[in-house]
Amino acid sequence: xxxxxxxxxxxxxxxxxxxxxxxxxxxxxxxxxxxxxxxxxxxxxxxxxxxxxxxxxxxxxxxxxxxxxxxxxxxxxxxxxxxxxxxxxxxxxxxxxxxxxxxxxxxxxxxxxxxxxxxxxxxxxxxxxxxxxxxxxxxxxxxxxxxxxxxxxxxxxxxxxxxxxxxxxxxxxxxxxxxxxxxxxxxxxxxxxxxxxxxxxxxxxxxxxxxxxxxxxxxxxxxxxxxxxxxxxxxxxxxxxxx
Amino acid sequence: xxxxxxxxxxxxxxxxxxxxxxxxxxxxxxxxxxxxxxxxxxxxxxxxxxxxxxxxxxxxxxxxxxxxxxxxxxxxxxxxxxxxxxxxxxxxxxxxxxxxxxxxxxxxxxxxxxxxxxxxxxxxxxxxxxxxxxxxxxxxxxxxxxxxxxxxxxxxxxxxxxxxxxxxxxxxxxxxxxxxxxxxxxxxxxxxxxxxxxxxxxxxxxxxxxxxxxxxxxxxxxxxxxxxxxxxxxxxxxxxxxxxxxxxxxxxxxxxxxxxxxxxxxxxxxxxxxxxxxxxxxxxxxxxxxxxxxxxxxxxxxxxxxxxxxxxxxxxxxxxxxxxxxxxxxxxxxxx
Ligand SMILES: Nc1ncnc2c1ncn2[C@@H]1O[C@H](COP(=O)(O)OP(=O)(O)O)[C@@H](O)[C@H]1O
Ligand SMILES: [Mg+2]
Numbered sequence: 273x274x275x276x277x278x279x280x281x282x283x284x285x286x287x288x289x290x291x292x293x294x295x296x297x298x299x300x301x302x303x304x305x306x307x308x309x310x311x312x313x314x315x316x317x318x319x320x321x322x323x324x325x326x327x328x329x330x331x332x333x334x335x336x337x338x339x340x341x342x343x344x345x346x347x348x349x350x351x352x353x354x355x356x357x358x359x360x361x362x363x364x365x366x367x368x369x370x371x372x373x374x375x376x377x378x379x380x381x382x383x384x385x386x387x388x389x390x391x392x393x394x395x396x397x398x399x400x401x402x403x404x405x406x407x408x409x410x411x412x413x414x415x416x417x418x419x420x421x422x423x424x425x426x427x428x429x430x431x432x433x434x435x436x437x438x439x440x441x442x443x444x445x446x447x448x449x450x451x452x453x454x455x456x457x458x459x460x461x462x463x464x465x466x467x468x469x470x471x472x473x474x475x476x477x478x479x480x481x482x483x484x485x486x487x488x489x490x491x492x493x494x495x496x497x498x499x500x501x502x503x504x505x506x507x508x509x510x511x512x513x514x515x
Numbered sequence: 516x517x518x519x520x521x522x523x524x525x526x527x528x529x530x531x532x533x534x535x536x537x538x539x540x541x542x543x544x545x546x547x548x549x550x551x552x553x554x555x556x557x558x559x560x561x562x563x564x565x566x567x568x569x570x571x572x573x574x575x576x577x578x579x580x581x582x583x584x585x586x587x588x589x590x591x592x593x594x595x596x597x598x599x600x601x602x603x604x605x606x607x608x609x610x611x612x613x614x615x616x617x618x619x620x621x622x623x624x625x626x627x628x629x630x631x632x633x634x635x636x637x638x639x640x641x642x643x644x645x646x647x648x649x650x651x652x653x654x655x656x657x658x659x660x661x662x663x664x665x666x667x668x669x670x671x672x673x674x675x676x677x678x679x680x681x682x683x684x685x686x687x688x689x690x691x692x693x694x695x696x697x698x699x700x701x702x703x704x705x706x707x708x709x710x711x712x713x714x715x716x717x718x719x720x721x722x723x724x725x726x727x728x729x730x731x732x733x734x735x736x737x738x739x740x741x742x743x744x745x746x747x748x749x750x751x752x753x754x755x756x757x758x759x760x761x762x763x764x765x766x767x768x769x770x771x772x773x774x775x776x777x778x779x780x781x782x783x784x785x786x787x788x789x790x791x792x793x794x795x796x797x798x799x800x801x802x803x804x805x806x807x808x809x810x811x812x813x814x815x816x817x818x819x820x821x822x823x824x825x826x827x828x829x830x831x832x833x834x835x836x837x838x839x840x841x842x843x844x845x846x847x848x849x850x851x
């Protein structure tokens with residue numbers, strides 16, 4: 273599903289968070305939104321899904337303007353904080369969101385089991401969320417976003433607090449989904465995750481300061497070090513007062 | 516919608532403390548209230564002047580009696596000696612002079628009535644006077660319907676309001692609204708889920724009040740339960756609506772004095788028609804008014820569905836209006 277963001281503005285009270293953002297995300301690819309904490313990644317994601325209205329500009333997903341209920345059925349959203357029901361078990365949380373997505377009850381058990389296997393939570397599926405660690409919640413939250421096999425996956429910092437082994441396993445699964453045609457949008461501020469993605473954009477001071485395939489972006493850096501991407505970021509900040 | 520109902524019941528099942536608070540805290544409060552209001556062991560102190568020997572002898576079975584040979588000035592005498600009632604005879608009948616309406620004077624009157632009952636044939640008129648006339652004609656123990664209504668409303672309001680605030684705070688609301696669910700289903704599921712819990716609470720409270728505390732109910736207990744359940748549903752809706760204006764749990768608690776206390780004024784504690792400046796008409800805006808008035812008519816006056824249907828209809832209409840208000844208010848979080 274192709275996402276087109278066109279001249280989007282957003283301010284909270286006096287603070288302008290997004291300034292004339294225009295961005296096209298191709299379908300069937302993994303797109304990474306990079307930016308420091310507080311740069312407006314979450315805000316942009318929420319506008320793209322139609323969770324909050326933009327002050328100006330438009331967003332279409334697959335050619336349909338957001339917000340749209342049919343679109344929501346094809347979208348899987350993993351918020352930055354866990355957003356799970358503390359008094360329910362992992363299994364019950366999955367069941368609830370599958371119910372909201374009108375998933376068939378027959379296939380639910382098998383689907384949920386498979387997903388919990390991928391995020392390595394099958395062993396403690398009946399544990400209440402309030403007894404889970406941060407990393408466990410993160411993994412359950414990811415499984416919840418995937419339960420209805422969405423065509424568009426929106427993941428806000430999905431692998432924060434997840435150990436490297438499991439992180440690799442999750443990325444492997446996401447790439448497999450991408451190969452099956454799922455469009456995936458992730459945000460991150462962890463550099464080495466960018467290499468897992470196809471395209472990336474850098475968000476800074478409310479502007480997209482760079483947007484290209486990950487390969488090209490890395491080629492732009494002097495020594496091929498991905499961390500240099502952050503310095504592209506800093507240069508433009510230094511240039512900012514000049515123009 | 517059913518998913519939400521199931522989820523709410525599941526959450527409650529795993530949160531034993533909330534469940535306990537919902538079901539047993541009202542019983543505890545009610546029991547305490549019961550003992551505070553019914554000082555049944557109190558022996559009234561009466562003074563008699565020029566009454567028959569037989570009457571005095573019988574009266575002594577029910578009260579502490581002192582005989583006065585001169586008829587004293589009631590107002591000063593009652594206050595000075597801590598006597599609850601002064602009784603004397605004249606051509607008009609038997610006079611009873613009391614200080615004011617309270618549980619002590621109620622006990623005094625009961626003692627006198629019991630005496631008269633025991634002495635049956637003497638059929639003379641009782642002329643009751645109060646030194647301090649007060650406008651209310653309710654006796655305290657007949658206000659039980661107010662407490663039944665208010666207590667259950669309060670607990671349900673807190674429960675549904677809190678859970679809605681927490682859902683917003685933890686962003687599960689946003690996540691829920693990022694699925695194709697309709698707003699009407701969110702509110703419907705919420706109302707039904709917590710309404711069911713509240714209904715169970717209502718049944719527990721009423722059964723406890725009637726069968727354990729032996730509260731007097733003139734009319735049908737089933738009808739009382741129905742009224743309580745309707746009131747519980749409106750409490751769920753009020754809680755959800757108020758939580759939309761609260762940003763956190765603390766603010767919700769701060770809403771309690773604004774939302775709950777004025778409702779208590781209109782619950783029957785104060786007779787509506789004595790409230791000045793037409794402020795009594797505000798009662799139509801408070802869900803507790805409909806519930807408590809209906810409860811009063813059933814419990815005290817023994818009325819049936821035929822007489823109380825306007826108040827039942829009022830309750831139902833209130834729930835409907837709140838439901839629509841909630842569905843509209845949810846627009847703040849999703850425009851669809
Ligand atoms: N609901 C809100 N009200 C006020 N300010 C907000 C709100 N949401 C985000 N912001 C502000 O917008 C900026 C960007 O936030 P966010 O999009 O969460 O950044 P990121 O996800 O990149 O860390 C922050 O400075 C934050 O304070
Ligand atoms: Mg964020």
